[in-house]
Amino acid sequence: xxxxxxxxxxxxxxxxxQHNGMNIDFDKALxxxxxxxxxxxxxxxxEEISMGNGIAANLxxxxxxxADDSVQQYVNEVGRWVSLHTERPDLPWKFGILAxxxxxxxxxxxxxxxxxRGLLQKLDNESELAGVLAHEMVHVLRRHHLAALQKEANLxxxxxxxxxxxxxxxxxxLEKAIKAGTEVYARGLDKNDEFxxxxxxxxxxxxxxxxxxxxxxxxxxxxxxxxxxxxxxLMFKTHPAPRDRLNLLxxxxxxxxxxxxxPAQTDKRFNNAVYQRI
Amino acid sequence: xxxxxxxxxKLSSIGLFMLGWxxxxxxxxQTAYTVRSTExxxxxxxxxxxxxxxxxxxxxxxVKRDGGWVRIxxxxxxxxxxxxxxxxxxxxxxxxxxxxxxxxxxxxxxxSGFTVATGVRGxxxxxxxxxxPDQHEFEKLQRFEVKKAKAxxxxxxxxxxxxxxxxxxxNGSS
Numbered sequence: 001x002x003x004x005x006x007x008x009x010x011x012x013x014x015x016x017x018q019h020n021g022m023n024i025d026f027d028k029a030l031x032x033x034x035x036x037x038x039x040x041x042x043x044x045x046x047e048e049i050s051m052g053n054g055i056a057a058n059l060x061x062x063x064x065x066x067a068d069d070s071v072q073q074y075v076n077e078v079g080r081w082v083s084l085h086t087e088r089p090d091l092p093w094k095f096g097i098l099a100x101x102x103x104x105x106x107x108x109x110x111x112x113x114x115x116x117r118g119l120l121q122k123l124d125n126e127s128e129l130a131g132v133l134a135h136e137m138v139h140v141l142r143r144h145h146l147a148a149l150q151k152e153a154n155l156x157x158x159x160x161x162x163x164x165x166x167x168x169x170x171x172x173x174l175e176k177a178i179k180a181g182t183e184v185y186a187r188g189l190d191k192n193d194e195f196x197x198x199x200x201x202x203x204x205x206x207x208x209x210x211x212x213x214x215x216x217x218x219x220x221x222x223x224x225x226x227x228x229x230x231x232x233x234l235m236f237k238t239h240p241a242p243r244d245r246l247n248l249l250x251x252x253x254x255x256x257x258x259x260x261x262x263p264a265q266t267d268k269r270f271n272n273a274v275y276q277r278i
Numbered sequence: 279x280x281x282x283x284x285x286x287x288k289l290s291s292i293g294l295f296m297l298g299w300x301x302x303x304x305x306x307x308q309t310a311y312t313v314r315s316t317e318x319x320x321x322x323x324x325x326x327x328x329x330x331x332x333x334x335x336x337x338x339x340x341v342k343r344d345g346g347w348v349r350i351x352x353x354x355x356x357x358x359x360x361x362x363x364x365x366x367x368x369x370x371x372x373x374x375x376x377x378x379x380x381x382x383x384x385x386x387x388x389x390s391g392f393t394v395a396t397g398v399r400g401x402x403x404x405x406x407x408x409x410x411p412d413q414h415e416f417e418k419l420q421r422f423e424v425k426k427a428k429a430x431x432x433x434x435x436x437x438x439x440x441x442x443x444x445x446x447x448x449n450g451s452s
Contacts (some may be wrong), residue, residue, distance in 0.1 A: 008432050010344070035285075035402050048424040052324055053416065054411065055414055056416060056419065057413055057415070057416040058409040058410070058411050058412075059417055060411075060412040060415035060419065061408065061409040061410045061411050062401055062405040062406055062408075062409040062416075063401050063414040063426070064412065064415050065415055065418060066421060069422075073422055073424075076422045076423065076424045077424050077428070077429055077432040078294060078432075079371050080423075080424040080425075080428070080429035080432075081429040081430070081432055081433045081438065083428060083429075084426065084430070084440075085440060089426075092423065093423075094419055094420060094422060094423045096419045096422070098401070100399065100400060100401040101399065102400040104401065107390050110360070112419070116401065118400075126436075178411075180409075182409055183406065183407055185406045186403040186404075186406040195448075196448070198351075199445070199448065200445050200446075202446075203443050203444070203445050203446060205441035206441055206443055207438060207442070208433070208438065208440065208441060209438035209439045209441060210434065211345050212345075212346070213343070213346040216360070216361060216362060217343055218363070219368055220310075220361070220365075223365060223366040224366035224367075230400055231400055233400075233402075234400075234402065234403060237403075243365055245302040246362065246365065249315075250313075250363075252447070252448070253346075253352075253362060253446075255324060257346060258324060258345075258346060259442065260345075261345050262438070263436055263437040263438060265435070265436035265437055266436045266438065269435075269436055273315070
């Protein structure tokens, strides 16, 4: 959003309020606009986390957790280990398997990652799981959801949502922010943010000691998927085509990942923790 | 006697494992094609002996994956090719859920007897737009949170070792 657009909108906001007979300070309106513009940069970590927690609760309203504590624990252990290899290792990272049969994974601001039972069931080993979780972590690290929210919201919402409301602990506006934030998952993120999550995700999973080709293998599995399959519909709609994602990974990976392999123990563990259970 | 029982338990768990393994990962049994001219190697290493060379756009059958390599069978020969030299053959001609479901179920239904739990269904765009918060589930989620030290032990248990590696440039040049 350009400064000029913000100014126009701020003035619009101001005159709108005057029409309603309200008295608003121009300086305040301007400062709201400025805050909105910088919201993505200035939103503090606690704000990011509280908004993300609200979105996570909403996603859990759309699908409950899979009722299997042992698999939930396992996914948290894999995820937490992988998260230690990111530049934000101290976020309150938590991971949940949604009970839905849909094939998908989600990240909410502040470090909550969901994978659906439908996707987990199609994975073959711990490296693939690590690759999927690492991809989602990048959305958190790079604040992709906040960017999507800010891009799509009009000034009124953007300023309310991100600039002022969270700081002033205005719960009604926070609620609005969380609702708008949840809707982002129905539309998807910026295509380039998805490519970035692939590119950084494979590095993060490799840093954690996993097979770098875990994520590409998942993409190849998805590529073979049928676009008509209802369990893939939302994921296909909200992500670039798996083939395009593979083409980009193909370009950047070359043979520089050949030296890395995952220890065999991880296969055995995945087999016991996931394969035999769900 | 005790030993025998132990062995039996061991054997049956190996049996279970084998069953899972033999049922085969979802990845197997796919057909794919080459996106570039590529060598079939005897082993999954770039310096392994070359079995044959595949032209671009050659169809192959995937047997299994090992790291960045895929074991294939083809008219030109059998062996290992680089995973990213392959793309899945289009399944666009298949219609309805049956195509992909049957493909995926090769791997999992046999080994785990998976059935869809009653009442569990897909997650639609509308579900997300109309979602209402579930605080109870959120509290449950928080209980699974794992502390750093526990995650580090989890990694050690499977001999996972941290690697130093920089992020990749976006344009592919190094």
